[in-house]
Amino acid sequence: xKEFINPVKIIDEIDSFYRLPGITLNVGAKVxxxxxxxxxxHYGHKEKVETIFNEQNIPYLFxxxxxxxxxxxxxxxxxxxxxxxxxxxVVGIGGxxxxxxxxxxxxxxxxxxxxxxxxEDITPISKGIPLITVPTTAGSGAEVTPNAVISDFDKNxxxxxxxxxxxxxxxxxxxxxxxxxxxxxxxxxxxxxLAQAIEAFVSIGSTEKTDELSxxxxxxxxxxxxxxxxxxxxxxxxxxxxxxxNLAALAFSNSRLGAVHGMAxxxxxxxxxxxxxxxxxxxxxxxxxxxDSALEKYAExxxxxxxxxxxxxxxxxxxxxxxxxxxxxxMELDKKLSNFGATTEHIDEIxxxxxxxxxxxxxxxxxxxxxxxxxxxxxx
Ligand SMILES: [Fe+2]
Numbered sequence: 139x140k141e142f143i144n145p146v147k148i149i150d151e152i153d154s155f156y157r158l159p160g161i162t163l164n165v166g167a168k169v170x171x172x173x174x175x176x177x178x179x180h181y182g183h184k185e186k187v188e189t190i191f192n193e194q195n196i197p198y199l200f201x202x203x204x205x206x207x208x209x210x211x212x213x214x215x216x217x218x219x220x221x222x223x224x225x226x227x228v229v230g231i232g233g234x235x236x237x238x239x240x241x242x243x244x245x246x247x248x249x250x251x252x253x254x255x256x257x258e259d260i261t262p263i264s265k266g267i268p269l270i271t272v273p274t275t276a277g278s279g280a281e282v283t284p285n286a287v288i289s290d291f292d293k294n295x296x297x298x299x300x301x302x303x304x305x306x307x308x309x310x311x312x313x314x315x316x317x318x319x320x321x322x323x324x325x326x327x328x329x330x331x332l333a334q335a336i337e338a339f340v341s342i343g344s345t346e347k348t349d350e351l352s353x354x355x356x357x358x359x360x361x362x363x364x365x366x367x368x369x370x371x372x373x374x375x376x377x378x379x380x381x382x383x384n385l386a387a388l389a390f391s392n393s394r395l396g397a398v399h400g401m402a403x404x405x406x407x408x409x410x411x412x413x414x415x416x417x418x419x420x421x422x423x424x425x426x427x428x429x430d431s432a433l434e435k436y437a438e439x440x441x442x443x444x445x446x447x448x449x450x451x452x453x454x455x456x457x458x459x460x461x462x463x464x465x466x467x468x469m470e471l472d473k474k475l476s477n478f479g480a481t482t483e484h485i486d487e488i489x490x491x492x493x494x495x496x497x498x499x500x501x502x503x504x505x506x507x508x509x510x511x512x513x514x515x516x517x518x
Contacts, residue, residue: 150311159194165268166227169198172240174232181318208238216243234278242286244269245304262301269306276380277327279387281309296407313377325469326414328363331383333417338390340432341500351389358382360443400498404491418471431503
């Protein structure tokens with residue numbers, strides 16, 4: 139049975155950020171605002187948030203995540219604040235990592251042993267507290283998904299906590315907030331979004347509904363990402379990429395992903411490479427390796443990106459992969475894993491963790507040990 143679920147109320151509108159206090163009051167009285175290091179402090183947004191919450195007399199606390207990735211220690215610190223301060227709604231304003239910390243802490247705060255959801259892969263069974271998401275980068279789609287990707291850097295573990303209780307209540311998509319994202323963040327998060335859209339489209343779990351969403355996402359991201367990268371204040375391009383990344387997330391949270399994401403998490407945490415960058419390195423190689431297992435769909439992706447048709451499907455599919463390589467080159471994402479210190483030294487760990495991942499199980503080509511080694515070595 140192929141189901142399609144998404145209960146998040148999505149407001150995709152320029153300046154929807156200003157609706158945040160009103161929406162917050164619909165679901166709670168005391169707010170924990172989880173954010174990243176840069177967004178609130180460096181671009182004057184903190185004052186904006188304080189002003190709109192003060193105007194409505196809504197009590198709030200801020201929590202800034204410590205690094206650039208979602209860390210289990212941040213999740214536990216937020217849970218402590220939620221309990222101690224009787225917080226009843228969490229707002230995540232930031233990139234995917236910030237939203238994942240906000241989502242995990244609001245989602246598992248009422249679990250008897252929250253850490254077990256992470257370390258022992260136990261699905262949360264308690265209802266948490268409501269979450270409102272406000273993405274400031276266009277990429278992860280975490281604003282509408284029911285899972286949070288969390289890392290424990292001391293143990294080199296990166297995994298997903300997933301539960302139907304973890305869907306946010308509201309997602310505010312205000313493309314104006316993404317204008318201040320640094321160029322390298324725009325590039326890497328956009329590459330993640332494109333990888334997610336493509337993986338959702340070719341996933342063995344895809345359906346007619348997810349196909350329509352992911353195809354539109356590929357078109358919006360594939361055509362506007364370079365403009366958003368080159369001209370940060372191009373609001374129309376920013377909106378296209380943000381809407382595209384959101385559509386990709388609606389698709390992949392139902393169809394699931396593939397080998398890029400199956401391998402990206404363990405490689406990213408092992409070599410401290412940002413998620414978007416790992417996706418950019420893996421995507422073209424995985425597409426080539428998968429080609430014969432989803433030729434029709436890869437040819438369709440190519441048409442969506444290039445508007446060109448070829449009499450030979452394989453040639454057509456390859457021209458789409460070339461388009462993506464060129465796009466990544468223009469955004470300085472054409473790197474190798476070895477640029478980040480990766481070697482074959484940890485290959486056994488990468489094989490084991492990649493093959494266990496649920497994303498890998500949805501890849502159109504059945505991956506075994508040899509496939510992981512092949513892709514990894516080509517990306518080195
Ligand atoms: Fe991703």
